[in-house]
Amino acid sequence: MDPFGILYTDLYQLTMGQVYFRLGLHERPALFEAFYRKNPDYGAHQAGYTVFAGLDPLLSWMEGARFGEEEVAALRALRGRGGQPLFAEDYLRYLKGMGGFSGLTLRALPEGRVAHPQVPLVSAEGPLLQAQLLETALLNRLTYETLVATKASRVREAAGEAVVLEFGLRRAPAKGGEAATRASLIGGADRSSAVSLSHLLGLPSSGTHAHSLVQAFLALGYSEEEAFQAFAEVFPDDTILLLDTVDTLGSGLPHAIRVFERLRRRGHRPVGVRIDSGDLAYLAIQVARELDRAGFPEVLIVLSGDLDELVIWQIKSQILEEAPRYGVDAERLLKRLVYGVGTKMVVSWGHPALGGVYKLVAVRENGAWAPAMKISDSLEKVLNPGHKKAYRVYDKRGLATADLLAAFDEAVREDEALTLRHPTDPAKRRTLRPGEFTLEPLLEEVYRGRRLFPPLPLEVLQERRRRDVERLDPGVRRLVNPHLYHVSLTERLFALKGELAARMERG
Amino acid sequence: MDPFGILYTDLYQLTMGQVYFRLGLHERPALFEAFYRKNPDYGAHQAGYTVFAGLDPLLSWMEGARFGEEEVAALRALRGRGGQPLFAEDYLRYLKGMGGFSGLTLRALPEGRVAHPQVPLVSAEGPLLQAQLLETALLNRLTYETLVATKASRVREAAGEAVVLEFGLRRAPAKGGEAATRASLIGGADRSSAVSLSHLLGLPSSGTHAHSLVQAFLALGYSEEEAFQAFAEVFPDDTILLLDTVDTLGSGLPHAIRVFERLRRRGHRPVGVRIDSGDLAYLAIQVARELDRAGFPEVLIVLSGDLDELVIWQIKSQILEEAPRYGVDAERLLKRLVYGVGTKMVVSWGHPALGGVYKLVAVRENGAWAPAMKISDSLEKVLNPGHKKAYRVYDKRGLATADLLAAFDEAVREDEALTLRHPTDPAKRRTLRPGEFTLEPLLEEVYRGRRLFPPLPLEVLQERRRRDVERLDPGVRRLVNPHLYHVSLTERLFALKGELAARMERG
Structure with missing residues (x-):
């Protein structure tokens, strides 16, 4: 059934x-x-x-x-406390006929x-x-x-014109993830990472890579930069690199920039970086500054990690306040941000x-x-x-x-x-x-x-x-x-x- | 797909x-x-x-x-930013072969x-x-x-030996309700109201009636007692009556007792009453006292309405404190309680x-x-x-x-x-x-x-x-x-x- x-x-x-x-x-x-x-x-x-x-x-x-054979059989099997059938045959017949x-x-x-x-x-x-x-x-x-x-609409309000990606499937309530993705997209997310669900809704799915990619390379004796390079070679026009597996500013960012430079020399345009932990506003400012210096002012900065509408609001406020201190144009930085929102949206945290x-x-x-x-x-x-x-x-x-x-x-x-x-x-x-x-x-x-x-x-x-x-x-x-x-x-x-x-x- | x-x-x-x-x-x-x-x-x-x-x-x-035709076709349709296929044919072939x-x-x-x-x-x-x-x-x-x-286990701990019914399907996250019911039953609920899900888990489903039954009768010019009587005639050995559509103590309870008396005269045993709003502990005590007086000491009292582990704990504490004041044996009352728990369990409220x-x-x-x-x-x-x-x-x-x-x-x-x-x-x-x-x-x-x-x-x-x-x-x-x-x-x-x-x- x-x-x-x-x-x-x-x-x-x-x-x-x-x-x-x-x-x-x-x-x-x-x-x-x-x-x-x-x-x-x-x-x-x-x-x-x-x-x-x-x-x-x-x-x-x-x-x-509709009430088919199996449904009627299941109802017929239900018993009352006296052991008698809970539902009478004429009622079950009616349900079946009703459809x-x-x-x-x-x-x-x-x-x-x-x-x-x-x-x-x-x-x-x-x-x-x-x-x-x-x-x-x-x-x-x-x-x-x-x-x-509703939660997605609030996230959208907080994010303004920035792209919002729904990343929530892993924390969504089992098969309720289907409804969560659909509702997130109706409410304000631009894309979802969920492959089958996006496909059935007529959208492409969206994503980057996980820490495990870098971890696997490190465990095998390679470097973070080699992990990035491998990704960039397979997806030269769709490279988004996750910076925080080792150390966002000390390792991830310089490695990413070197890989981006190689991509550029080969005629490709790197797409973005992602930061998934730490002080996201501060890190975004520093990353933006270094990307600008390296000549990548259009590379997107994807932020993720337990975001909701208030966290996004806070990130934007902090950037508006702190970016000028580092010589970064706050408005331009906000325009290159992308928010990956998961758990807190799909369970309506709070x-x-x-x-x-x-x-x-x-x-x-x-x-x-x-x-x-x-x-x-x-x-x-x-x-x-x-x-x-x-x-x-x-x-x-x-x-x-x-x-x-x-x-x-x-x-x-x-x-x-x-x-x-x-x-x-x-x-x-x-x-x-x-x-x-x-x-x-x-x-x-x-x-x-x-x-x-x-x-x-x-x-x-x-x-x-x-x-x-x-x-x-x-x-x-x-x-x-x-x-x-x-x-x-x-x-x-x-x-x-x-x-x-x-x-x-x-x- | x-x-x-x-x-x-x-x-x-x-x-x-x-x-x-x-x-x-x-x-x-x-x-x-x-x-x-x-x-x-x-x-x-x-x-x-x-x-x-x-x-x-x-x-x-x-x-x-497994990766079947449809899955591979969906992946094949995904495009990178340059318009080129995101996934190469040899990789897709590998996935298909891998199963x-x-x-x-x-x-x-x-x-x-x-x-x-x-x-x-x-x-x-x-x-x-x-x-x-x-x-x-x-x-x-x-x-x-x-x-x-986990939430269900806590509800079970609070409820002690009492029966716990899972009533959460309407507030469960769309198709995630399937997992919610299963998990509630693993964690400590005895039965669920969900018909297909209980059936597939090999359990009978459980339930009473809604306010709408009484409302429909009232709107048609009948009385609450006539609504109860109608239910009792269709389910003489499985009668559980919801007391709070009009007024729990002033109307629902006396009407239920009269219907129970008629059931008894015809050789049936009324099963229970349900209270879905108000001061549940106080009402349970008063209802127990009147049911006892009318000779129905075994009729169950089902409590429902936004219950969770703390509310159940509070209800039990209040009954232990207040019941003696009304000449009701608190321990015996606790033994006849049944808890209907829904929303707060299936969404793990908090x-x-x-x-x-x-x-x-x-x-x-x-x-x-x-x-x-x-x-x-x-x-x-x-x-x-x-x-x-x-x-x-x-x-x-x-x-x-x-x-x-x-x-x-x-x-x-x-x-x-x-x-x-x-x-x-x-x-x-x-x-x-x-x-x-x-x-x-x-x-x-x-x-x-x-x-x-x-x-x-x-x-x-x-x-x-x-x-x-x-x-x-x-x-x-x-x-x-x-x-x-x-x-x-x-x-x-x-x-x-x-x-x-x-x-x-x-x-």
Whole structure:
């Protein structure tokens, strides 16, 4: 049986399914929404937004997932505490006939776009059993990729125009490395070192060499320079040499420069050096100075070794401060840097899980959507109820000023005054006048029994992210203590929420 | 192309491979060791040991991984900066002919065993190219599973004899959920909610129901009690009811008790209740008291909601303190608790990546192993050089007192005095007299061109962990500020390391 098939789910989805089936509720139209509660907080720094990723793999999975012979046999084998089969034959027959998610319609935020807490990333509408069954796989795919794409977007913000390489596969969570690489590339990395994953995403993979190359040569009685020379002879137009196996400035750098000089004499252009340990900013300055002196001002300097957005920020700050002291042009140095980022990006160090949830918000009853809430929650966690839609509100500068949730059948117009309500605090509101704002609907239909468009090229998703990040207020983009981006409700949705909460409390 | 095939690796493994190939070094026997540098530090709490996991999936992968048509075509398509093919045809032909890892021999710590920093988890011996190529996949599989198994072992320690269920699939890293579930079960979870993964591991999956069941009923105009009743009728011998959708004590509990009473009258035994939010310890006490009063002293109480080892510890402490105040027998209550642990276990919250490394330690030269070191490292990071073996040293009580690294061809005996050297500090040593200690070799051969034994049942790995944890000093098992477990060198290895470091510094 495929471990990643339709049974890549929690058992309780299937037990609940049998309850619905037994009561004839399994095909009752239901509406679930997926969202997350809070932006990642890495401790010393915090995200002011996320980048939505993982949708495409989810849609492909949905199209292929179904109850086949093996899946039904596995379910048939499950026993209850009394030794009786947990699942009845008529239910299993139904699942087999149902196939997979043929009855569902999904509306989603386009993948790669900037997302905010509480705003639906996906709404799933369809038969209660199918919509319930989707929960585990949906959260499994969307929350991890969104988390990593968010971290990558922050790394990209810190790196500015510099190239960012994703080097994380070895520390990625087993087969989750596939999603980690994809999300890193959506979020802001330019290339990945992962060969098969890059290939399947239509990109070339990227890399240099490891310390082991130099170590092997040394152990065999050769020198570091001979190791470098060997690499340069095999890859004369793609030579990037790792400087810190022996001593970055005392050995690696002079050896590399000699090898580069030989390459140049033979008409080749050396590409770069890499530094993987030590005081990276200081070493980069010294290396840049020596490379400049030797006539290699265009050789790239790849930095790696436990980098994240704050370390990159620190490296750049230190270079801006210290480079002039050594006669090195700081701006020019920053432009030749390349960042190799691994572990901390692919595990979202500091905040390794996004609190994504998938909640029932309405069930169809007598031709209308009956809203669902979970009453025990604190006010902060109370669902925004019922069938909804979402807009992004832009100000006159074209910057996003809020996301707005509205009832699905509500008219929200640019040519009327628009009041944005705080989701819980009745005292907080803001009214925008016509001409002061524009509205953009956020969710689009992506699945109706099957996916509605083929997988998009990575560049489309990267471009979406870039455009959306550019339209954020700089305060929201800050790496530390970002501004709080507003997620608001329309008057009507706010009133519905209050009414429903009151009704539930009474009854 | 299979994303998880032999190209589930970093590009630089293959570029280095081409350098070795061009120089005729690709089949030179080499020896790499995988180990990790430090135990996980979760911030407020720290691990005193790890649980080694991920070996079996790695061995299976190695046996299947090979350069087929698709892999070679993908490599052939890669271009250098000059537009020329990155890899030469003769090299690609060699890779294709080589197949996969047929030349490697792996010695490893048996999976499921307790592990310590710096001690080899795996040594890989064989042709330099193959041994180098293994790096990425090996670290990818071993470090994540070891990390999660370690967290699970800590959860198990906190939970004591109580049942622990792994509920983490929705927050697990995409397809990495497969490894997360396996590692959780090796490390100490009893069951998982993941259906396909449990099935493939030969276990039944486990679960209750979600809030959405109650919400759906409420939205349709039914009551919480009717939702519970519906569940109980479909699963009369497997009823576990989630109490906190509306109000745990004011609604969920009395409704559950009424449903349980009806079950009892019909001759069934209700199984449990689940609480997923609020002050879990307080609620568990109140729920236990009411269940006792209603004559259900054996109904289990499942606790869930962002649990980790410290939260479980806190819940137990609070119950021991507060239960008597409400006339509830604390010890009996603890025995009926079940912990559902998800997110924080499967992402190893607080320390989401293990610093695993895979280092070249020796290359074969003139019929002997020439040791390799990386010279630039700080003393703390300097490799323990050369071909080695590892022992666990037990004291007279049968408790593990140290792990010991020795040269591979060194005689280490129980009938002679044994001196344990600190890995870097020459002043720190300890000598054990014969009769005071026993030695256990730690590494066993697991792969020689193919795996040497079939996948082991999960219970074997679980039993290994249990036995090893029991033989740790209680101070090393502590959840907070554990004792430092000693990892030592023999006199001979210590001398070799010093000599090599001196030689490298000179030249």
